[in-house]
Amino acid sequence: MILLRSVVSPAHGVGEPRMTLTTRTQEINEHMNILERIKSDHETQRDLMRRIEDTEGDSEKRRELYQQFKAEFEAHAAAEEHAFYAPLMKHSESTDQSRHSVAEHHEAMELIEKLDETDMSSPEWLKTFKKLVHDNDHHMEEEEDDVFALARQTLGESKLAELLEVFDDRKSEEMA
Numbered sequence: 001m002i003l004l005r006s007v008v009s010p011a012h013g014v015g016e017p018r019m020t021l022t023t024r025t026q027e028i029n030e031h032m033n034i035l036e037r038i039k040s041d042h043e044t045q046r047d048l049m050r051r052i053e054d055t056e057g058d059s060e061k062r063r064e065l066y067q068q069f070k071a072e073f074e075a076h077a078a079a080e081e082h083a084f085y086a087p088l089m090k091h092s093e094s095t096d097q098s099r100h101s102v103a104e105h106h107e108a109m110e111l112i113e114k115l116d117e118t119d120m121s122s123p124e125w126l127k128t129f130k131k132l133v134h135d136n137d138h139h140m141e142e143e144e145d146d147v148f149a150l151a152r153q154t155l156g157e158s159k160l161a162e163l164l165e166v167f168d169d170r171k172s173e174e175m176a
């Protein structure tokens with residue numbers, strides 16, 4: 001609030017707006033929370049899934065993008081369960097939704113296992129991958145539309161900001 005006022009205030013000298021903008025950027029970063037990180041991870045997953053759908057057969061491109069997607073998906077799910085669903089689970093209002101989301105992670109992992117065991121050039125592989133895309137799109141949408149609202153109510157803004165680091169640390173460990 002104070003920062004916004006100082007940006008629009010006509011009382012400031014010529015040299016000051018630049019300093020204020022820098023301060024505002026820092027302020028925004030300080031307020032970044034786990035929800036924003038989850039959303040940006042989802043964008044990465046959506047992008048990778050679309051790019052994989054555009055590949056054909058057992059190609060180097062498909063292999064490379066699929067491995068990237070798999071690593072990203074698994075690390076995201078592990079970090080989400082550790083930093084997001086574990087604390088959400090403790091609140092009775094969000095216990096059922098958390099269990100539902102974690103169950104969906106397991107279902108997706110099963111599809112990933114099936115993909116790993118299927119010949120990449122077969123129609124079966126693409127059929128299974130399309131099911132994973134469909135289910136995962138639905139899962140991420142539900143998280144963004146329903147779980148985020150629930151998390152804001154039960155955990156609150158300062159806890160959500162605090163959990164960003166917990167999420168990032170766990171995800172880095174998983175990706176290492």
Ligand SMILES: [Fe+2]
Nearest residue numbers: 077080101143
């Ligand atoms: Fe999830």
Ligand SMILES: [Fe+2]
Nearest residue numbers: 038080140143
């Ligand atoms: Fe997610």
